[in-house]
Amino acid sequence: xxxxxxxxxxxxxxxxxxxxxxxxxxxxxxxxxxxxxxxxxxxxxxxxxxxxxxxxxxxxxxxxxxxxxxxxxxxxxxxxxxxxxxxxxx
Amino acid sequence: xxxxxxxxxxxxxxxxxxxxxxxxxxxxxxxxxxxxxxxxxxxxxxxxxxxxxxxxxxxxxxxxxxxxxxxxxxxxxxxxxxxxxxxxxx
DNA sequence: ATCATACATCAAAATATTTTGATATATCAA
DNA sequence: TTGATATATCAAAATATTTTGATGTATGAT
Numbered sequence: 482x483x484x485x486x487x488x489x490x491x492x493x494x495x496x497x498x499x500x501x502x503x504x505x506x507x508x509x510x511x512x513x514x515x516x517x518x519x520x521x522x523x524x525x526x527x528x529x530x531x532x533x534x535x536x537x538x539x540x541x542x543x544x545x546x547x548x549x550x551x552x553x554x555x556x557x558x559x560x561x562x563x564x565x566x567x568x569x570x571x
Numbered sequence: 572x573x574x575x576x577x578x579x580x581x582x583x584x585x586x587x588x589x590x591x592x593x594x595x596x597x598x599x600x601x602x603x604x605x606x607x608x609x610x611x612x613x614x615x616x617x618x619x620x621x622x623x624x625x626x627x628x629x630x631x632x633x634x635x636x637x638x639x640x641x642x643x644x645x646x647x648x649x650x651x652x653x654x655x656x657x658x659x660x661x
Numbered sequence: 662a663t664c665a666t667a668c669a670t671c672a673a674a675a676t677a678t679t680t681t682g683a684t685a686t687a688t689c690a691a
Numbered sequence: 692t693t694g695a696t697a698t699a700t701c702a703a704a705a706t707a708t709t710t711t712g713a714t715g716t717a718t719g720a721t
Contacts, residue, residue, distance in 0.1 A: 486576025487679080498649050504698060517680060519699055538688045538697045546650045553643050559588050560636045577709080594668060607710060609669055628667045628718050 482552060484528035489513060490521045494544065497531065501541040572642060574618035579603060580611045584634065587621065591631040 485491065489511070496502055496510055507518050522542060525531045529548045534541045575581065579601070586592055586600055597608050612632060615621045619638045624631045 482575050482581060483578065485572050488573065489679095491572060494649065505696090514681075515698070516682080516700080520679075523699085535698095540698065544649055549646050549650055553646050556639050556643050559584065559634060560639055579709095595666090604711075605668070606670080606712080610709075613669085630668065 482528075482555075484524050484530060487521065487524075489517075490525060493518070493521055493525065494530070497542060497544045501534070501543045503539045503541050505539070572618075572645075574614050574620060577611065577614075579607075580615060583608070583611055583615065584620070587632060587634045591624070591633045593629045593631050595629070 485494075492511060493507055496507060502510075504515060504518050504522065507513065507522075508515060511518070513521075522531070526533065526542075530545055531542045532545045534543075575584075582601060583597055586597060592600075594605060594608050594612065597603065597612075598605055601608070603611075612621070616623065616632075620635055621632045622635045624633075
């Protein structure tokens, strides 16, 4: 969740919408530098949001649907549980 | 989305799960300082994630279900569109 | 009118994140 | 085996966010 916190990471996530991308794809599509992309990719990977698959010199990244699903479930739980019960400092 | 990026904000959001809370509630439940809470509340408010309602000296905050729903839709679009089509640097 | 309470705001300090540029590693092609 | 490409990693610099403590504002109680 906390790894969603950077606009460039959101951009990278959006690029993965329609399938696998390699760092070189992201470079072409975003004009970000290579090390900058690797840095953000690392954060997304550590958060479990993306998966990687190496093929030769390329590493393909794609969204990890399961973790995205878990986040959706968390958001659902936030709103569903809410009974609008009021509370305050006694 | 970017406003989810702080663990204390996530904690505050979780507290709002079961209804409205005021800053004083959050203070009691988290032991964060008042100005610290106001700071995070402000960020959540600016992101449209929470709504506020004043009642006398108290301000009650609650989750904005619509904006949470929009986030869920965005996540859904990320995974649903994905046809796992491969792509690479030509 | 005065005081206490609830919360907001502000500037400075503390801390964390991001960017950059250099270098490292692995793979493939020639 | 040499050279080029794809990506990772690192340390320093740049930048952004968060925390703190002080002060401000509005409300309601006495």
